[in-house]
Amino acid sequence: MKTRDETLGMWLGVLGVAIFAVTLPMTRLATGTQAAPQLSPWFVTLGRAALAGVLSVIFLLATRSPRPQRVHWKPLGMAVLGNAIGYPLLLAYALRVVSASHAAVITALLPLVTAACAAWVLHQRARLGFWLCAIAGSALVVAFSVLRAQSHGSGFGFEWADVLLVGAVVAASLGYIYGAQVTPALGAERVICWVCAMALPVTLPGTLLLWPAQPVAASAWVGFVYVGVFSMWMGFFAWYRGLAMGGALRVSQTQLLQPFLSILAAVPLLGEPLDVVTLGFAAAVVATVVAGKKLSQPRAPLVAAAASR
Template identity: 70%
Template sequence: MWLGVLGVAIFAVTLPMTRLATGTAQAPYLSPWFVTFGRAVLAGALSLVFLLATRSALPTPAQRKPLVMALLGNAIGYPLLLGFALLHVNSGHAAVITALLPLSTAAVAALVLHQRARLGFWLFAALGSGLVLVFVLWRSHSQGHGFGLAWADLLLLGAVLSASVGYVFGAQVTHALGAERVICWVCVMALPLTVPGALLTWPSHSVPSSAWLGLVYVGVFSMWAGFFAWYRGMAMGGALRVSQTQLLQPFLSILAAVPLLGEPLELATLGFALAVITTVFLGRRFAKPAPVVVTLVASKEPV
């Protein structure tokens, strides 16, 4: 459980650290493209060392397709969409929307892996999505933009979906490859794309050291070391039990943004985060189909 909490704490700081790296639309630092490619290059270099040191075998052709899907979701889609969104909204706002990630992952697993979920799961998933919709409409109205979805909110929803797809396809090969090797192979397979991408998007203007610090964090910890703690914790304590620690992530993200970015601690944001997390907690209890109860009826005929 402590390894699970450690992994969640590392992932929670991803939002403020990404904002630290990209800056804002008014004062941009590193472009979201460079942050996406750069963090994957850092993680890929560390992964290459790990795979060589452990003499890991190459993935089989059957394992490469799920790894590519995990690459597109976790190494490219999620950080890129998140980076562009955080140019326009603060990390506390993003934390409320990304709180849907556990339910989104369960929904993608139900669709992709054909796992049946009970009606209660889909009802709570709809309720959680509705709460997020109310939150973004309220934030838009309170900021004088009227009632409507901002482009950044759609990017955040896309980031949640991308991460869910990456998690599910990565889980397909975790048993065969081992938890740590999944994220390592994802990062290494991405290097032919991420290295040229990082070079082409290298910043041409002066960037403060705090932005580089944010990039190093999301590359070394968010993209790599955090998965070691997270996957190892789930392997030791059971995925169902340890994954509940994800419920802490939005609150940790909101709290981390206070000292790192100077964002105010808004009670309304905390309230919506608590409401969304409650629906996630209740919904995940229905994520698995109800057990089948077999009733044995005594026969009057001799056996």
């Protein structure tokens, strides 16, 4: 039963990552480009959390969910700071200075940092082989991001914005882990609902203040609704439950697939090309995730191994 739960948790993690992966092209649809701007990036950031917060309040009232106990407020508060406020705000400030490809190099380390936070906060342990696979997978993603940055003529050098990007990665990772910490007690759905509802005092006024005064294309509103309903809300239903069932340390490594799934989603949504190099790196990253899952299992006791001979 435990193995079955861990496998289901891994698949739920993949589903959550797939939902999060579409966030990038959908956000591009929502914000538009410099030549054809649509919704303000700040409006999209605060508005998606506010939309998720309103849906969360409806869900909590409809299901007559009990209020979290006192012991749950700290993890929920950390998840608010990490996932609803810290990550998007730090990322937005950093992207005023560096390119998106530069930011991708740093944020590609999210799975490894999440695993480290799981080991620190939740005291989850894994064999050395798992950590080697995690490092190898992260190195593949970073190498891929660097190659793409160079092919687009963007260099990679240290800037003060890198500190903000590292802070964004740490904020998101801590938010994931603290949310997973209270998932067994509250349930995955209620965790993200309480997180979004708690952020409403900040996100709702901000959304109303930044409401667009100019006409916006229908495709931009479609992108906005997606990032509010799926990226900020429903995706966490699967993600938090996957972290809790499969182990946050192991399931976090499915995030290695997110950059590549984003590229795949951008093909039909934005018309971006798909190349063989991308597919090759994606296959290699998948291999590290599979190997890491196998190596995360504890060794069989020597007594049991001897008895089975």
